Amino acid sequence: VINKKPLIQLLLITFAFGCAQTEHERSLSLTWEEKAGGVWRCEIGTEEEFDLLDAAGVQPKFDALQKKPAVNFPLDKSLINATWLNGKLYLRFPLDDDEQIYGLGLQFKDVNRRGKVYQLHVDHYGGKDNGRTHAPAPFYVSSKGYGVLINSARYITVYVGTTVRIDSPNQPEVRDRNTDKNWTSRPKSDAVEILVPAQGAEVLVFGGESPLDAVSRYNLYCGGGSLPPKWGLGFTYRTHRLHSDRDVIAEVKAFDENQFPLDFIGLEPGWQSASYPCTYEWDSGRFPQPEKFVQELLQMNVRTNLWLNPYVSPKASLYEKLLPFAGSHSVWTGIVPDYSISEAQRIFMQHFEKHQLDIGVSGVKIDEADGYDHWLWPDVATFPSAVDAEQLRQTYGLILQRMFAESYRKRNIRTFGLTRASNAGAAHLPFVIYNDSYSHEDFITALVNSSFNGILWTPEVRSSETGEEWLRRMQSVCFSPMAMINAWASGTRPWSFPEVYDAVKAVANLRMRLLPYIYSTFAEYHFRGTPPIRAIALIENFDQSEVVEQNNLDDTKNPYEEAVRKDIKDQFMLGDNLLVAPMFSGQKSRKVILPSGKWFDFYTGNFVGEREIIEVSPGIEKIPLFVRDGGIIPMIPSRLHTPKNGEILPLEIRHYGKSPGKFLLYDDDGETYDYESGAHSWTELTVVSTPEGDLRGEVKRLDNNIYNYGKAEWVFRTEAER
């Protein structure tokens, strides 16, 4: 936490083992301090020493925040309430009748949080949106354009408009269920109520001109979004878990032979001499010459990513060194180092740097720091730092991401990896979340939800029942933060379904062609906080009013006649201009909600609609993609590897619709952190109307920094189709 100020600490005599009834309830007065443009903090009760943003190593981008337009504190302060009761903190924030709430971590089933309860708990997603998930960020964003973060590493319970206080002036109507058709099982609530099982917490409120602006401020406060190396946005393939170095090289060659793009390869547990628990040592049989192997891959323009989990094997050379830092319980017979202690971090990273990073490994996949409960250390475990087991559970993934990120940063090398556990504060960390579940629909909803929480998610492709499913999943993953095929168990390859391979290759090529657009979108995430993937609710001026459908009474399926809220959970924006509407295996057509403004088909440039719901049936080869009016999309020629710095590429700059538009094209060296000290370029791509009523494109360099593009060809996609 930044710049903590101690509040008045009340010294009370109480019974450590007994009834504190003498002082069991206390209303707390709140003081809000503006930390940066539109970001306020309040220390409620006494903050704990250990919190989420600290664990994530957050360093706010104060400069970028100060450049934002000034906004007022977004809530009526008198309606924010905090009570300390029986050792727990109870918080209450106001909620308007027509207000919708988003966020609260990487949930998989729904987007709108109103009317639900979440107990935020780092865990593997278990099929229900109950708050147990890989990144249960205690941050929510309102349709009114503000956000609230409870910066606490506790299992926080959030009641999002489910509670009704009898002393509220804003009472729901009392209706008789027997006879009143308008009876509802979820009466109107005027509050978000929160239980923090701790003596106190820092709370941050983010103002904004829109939900997207509030999210952007949150992301900037969390250090700005991570900017991946360019290779991180190419394709990655995770090889079978027991592959040897020769097997892996053969896989890479096969990608080349099959002309499928590939930028990094993932090695699964078999790279280690033992796993579950881990040794973090190369297996001398499967990988006798690791440095030679990694370098050989680099020669082929392919990076290496290594799987690991945090549980240290007694067989590991690290074991004895880390044992003094071990928690009370083992996981999969490995010790759990207390990485909240910097010396433990140092010991581990020294090993990793020497044996992996410094021989050329480009990143890691941090597995199983999330759950399930029956695998991980219990909440009764103790750790040398005296950090609670609960707190470490909520932050272990953050701490691990940070450890690796800092090692790479020290060497001025960008990394881009995978993690199964994260939380609030992760925006600046170069990791993408994945998991073991595999519902394509849930994966897309997770992508939508990731946009509210400063996290990245990949709807990875592992295996499929049919070619159609394979293709539909490949189409989705191509429009996500990480285009990953994970064959650790299945061994499936992009061309494993020959009947759809042309279409698989086509969408992969499209991803590679879109790199200038995608990279610029990530740069906006880093410099301005706007997430690369965006829920439709984050589109500026999106009409938040909702359609609520009445459902029929059913004694089992719907005994409370619950109305079902229409949630936009199967389509999203990639950057400012591209609306992606994935299709699922078996679907012949789908509905697409088009927000305000005119929308155009990406492939044809044709007008498709405006603030309406359309039905599309694009056939199996295409994923529905739409561009907003005036949308500009810079593209490069198709290629098998992302370009290196200095490799100058021609641009095809597409424009859609009939309106003028502007796009900021970003570039830098693509692999170091030099962009932080100015070694990056912004280029304005502008379309203006000529006096003749035609459209004309202009490329305007705003600076003379690194710029890897040559000739620009403008393609007016909609005009061309007329």
Added chain:
Amino acid sequence: VINKKPLIQLLLITFAFGCAQTEHERSLSLTWEEKAGGVWRCEIGTEEEFDLLDAAGVQPKFDALQKKPAVNFPLDKSLINATWLNGKLYLRFPLDDDEQIYGLGLQFKDVNRRGKVYQLHVDHYGGKDNGRTHAPAPFYVSSKGYGVLINSARYITVYVGTTVRIDSPNQPEVRDRNTDKNWTSRPKSDAVEILVPAQGAEVLVFGGESPLDAVSRYNLYCGGGSLPPKWGLGFTYRTHRLHSDRDVIAEVKAFDENQFPLDFIGLEPGWQSASYPCTYEWDSGRFPQPEKFVQELLQMNVRTNLWLNPYVSPKASLYEKLLPFAGSHSVWTGIVPDYSISEAQRIFMQHFEKHQLDIGVSGVKIDEADGYDHWLWPDVATFPSAVDAEQLRQTYGLILQRMFAESYRKRNIRTFGLTRASNAGAAHLPFVIYNDSYSHEDFITALVNSSFNGILWTPEVRSSETGEEWLRRMQSVCFSPMAMINAWASGTRPWSFPEVYDAVKAVANLRMRLLPYIYSTFAEYHFRGTPPIRAIALIENFDQSEVVEQNNLDDTKNPYEEAVRKDIKDQFMLGDNLLVAPMFSGQKSRKVILPSGKWFDFYTGNFVGEREIIEVSPGIEKIPLFVRDGGIIPMIPSRLHTPKNGEILPLEIRHYGKSPGKFLLYDDDGETYDYESGAHSWTELTVVSTPEGDLRGEVKRLDNNIYNYGKAEWVFRTEAER
């Protein structure tokens, strides 16, 4: 809690709002006191004032416990560990390698708890065995023949053999997942670890000669099982929610016309003038003369049961009186009275007694005191008693059951009702749990699990897709504590599927014929603590060794190659002699696990097997039923209403197999509590071998108390078939 003794209370100076790091961890020494035969208690830390057994109004049956054989404290005391850490209590109990654990409340998916984690939380069952359920009793029973109860009304987390401490002398083997086929995702654990989020708790340990004996002691400590009135064991039908008095009378007449047994009728919300929230007042339109209506039903030998939930409508006459006792939050716009306060109880029951009980209503169905979270009061709610919202959530169902039970007891009338929320300590309360889910398979597993926890469960029948499903569900419910058809929404009647009505009627008649057997079985529950429904693991001498099947690796369905334990969750014992193996719609045959000893087909008397797994395909008309060797089953002629006191009935006493046997037939007046003061009879039904090698039955009255049976005809079912 019985006879609490204050422990040393340490007075410490600490920060009420701050870091108690000065005293954050403390190992607690434990003293075990034998309270009654084979029941030990220990106050760990400082018990809270409010706990489960208190809320349930438990009065242990000390006499019955003292009559049990003496047993030793079942665990190595030195292996029981308690630590107070950061305001929470951490407990550890030993677990042997081959030990299995059962109980921990009404779970629906599995029976064996080992290797899993449960956070015990009263809630509506949501499709997963995670500890959130209608009766999350913090009581477990071991295959080694002992039980442990954490008598705390907190959300307790129980790690059942999932945790491995690095300082344990009993370490699991370290294996390499890469190459070792015997690698397991759940390494051996030697402990049950428990987190109680409180300063202390009472812990009770129950010894025993077997798991059943330990469960019996637990039930006796909880006051002995409830003995329903005889009518409670007949059939019940819950009528459509908006039925008027005439509609209900017509339903009752239709049962008579269709010759289907009926003992009590349930009125759903429409009996009240308004519901959700409730008025607890008769609707003057649908029920203009409630007393006349209830009495008219009683004339037809049918009792009345009334639906209600605990949330009081502002329109209710009770509202103003209960408002001073209301919690801070409303539920469905009704206030939530703090019924932990006896004056609030008194006000409510005075109303109920006057307007419902005293005009002849025989019981209630207590709905929605369980969950879901988005409906109930939040954990941030406060109550006038200063009992925490969490504690009231864990006990509200218990308190409500107790309120009604005590009102009926005051009038010396037995009741038998329904509740959706319960917990440990409920054994003596005359309520059966039900819910809104409807998986037939889950319902049977719940029946199995109810047997470990001192609770009763009904796999109610609501509606069905097909006649086959209707019949299969009817067959199951006939062998459960309450034979309920719930037509509140569907209006379905027993004869709604004419193609199976003969078979439906046949199994209903069989239930009615079995009443002497079932009633005696409930008497054993009351007087000796043995539950009427029993998991196979509760059969004496049942071999607990398990078959573990290796499963195949699959990147989505089983990425950790988890072995699956064979759980016996679809068959159970009803009483000592009858093994019930329900069949599910679509099944043509099923496997039945026959424990040690010879088993015989109930219908034919034929020998079917012995300590083996058999496959049965009984056709749609029959539910598989088996009787143990020497099993005696007393039956009466089929009838439409359970018999009244004084109505003398002939007995058909069936014997199965070739061995001698004994059965204790219980009787009393069937409707008052006079049995508690001795107005009940036990009659020994004995089968002996004659010198000629034949079997001969004897009826031996052990006393001269109430006995409503006349002539006894012995039927040697197995012999007859030879």
